[in-house]
Amino acid sequence: KAGVTQTPRYLIKTRGQQVTLSCSPISGHRSVSWYQQTPGQGLQFLFEYFSETQRNKGNFPGRFSGRQFSNSRSEMNVSTLELGDSALYLCASSLAGPITRDTYNEQFFGPGTRLTVL
Amino acid sequence: QKEVEQNSGPLSVPEGAIASLNCTYSDRVSQSFFWYRQYSGKSPELIMSIYSNGDKEDGRFTAQLNKASQYVSLLIRDSQPSDSATYLCAVNRAGGTSYGKLTFGQGTILTVHP
Secondary structure (H helix, E strand, O other): OOEEEEEEEEEEOOOOOEEEEEEEOOOOHHHHHHHEEOOOEEEEEEEEEEEEEEEEEEOOOOEEEEEEEEOOOOEEEEOOOHHHHHHEEOOOOOOOOOOOOOHOOOOOOOOEEEEOOO | OOOEEOOOOOOOEOOOOOOOEEEEEOOOOEEEEEEEEOOOOOOEOOOOOEOOOOEEEEEOEEEEEEOOOOOEEEEOOOHHHHEEEEEEEEEEEOOOHHHHOOOOOEEEEEEOOO
């Protein structure tokens, strides 16, 4: 079974621009979560989508947004980029659904998109 | 107090020894606990998940959970140089407003020297 894929793998942007990152989950996984990883703050949760609906959101400004499509693929967008947005952006997929089974919570990460803002 | 705290590193052990990684969490409602391994320049890789009090073994890895003490640990037996990585502890409340949200510790850098 193919793993989580993310595109692009690397991006260089300048301040004020916007960027869109893409994530394709493991086949059959319906939940996609996004994280930002920086040396100073570690891994921080951005938001989670399930069945095209955002179910949860972390403490990030409104410049960070996302969506999920009917095939569970997800995109996140960052508008008006700032230098501090330079980070590794990771998406993770899981089975997660209304059925309460522990393993449904297991999240599997993609390779990430390394964003550099100049 | 941080929500998830890991023992400060870096941790250095000789090849063949047992590496012990510890993690405490502050939210008593936490239900799911995970250990991820992250090699430098790579993304986190899930190596263990644990949901009930006690031990869970998988090969050379053993996860231990004590919900009363809000403590979870990872033991790596017969440590190999290839185990050298950053180990991340992650916690999930499950359900409600915690859907899909893992809260991570800051990570412990493990070095296994030959």
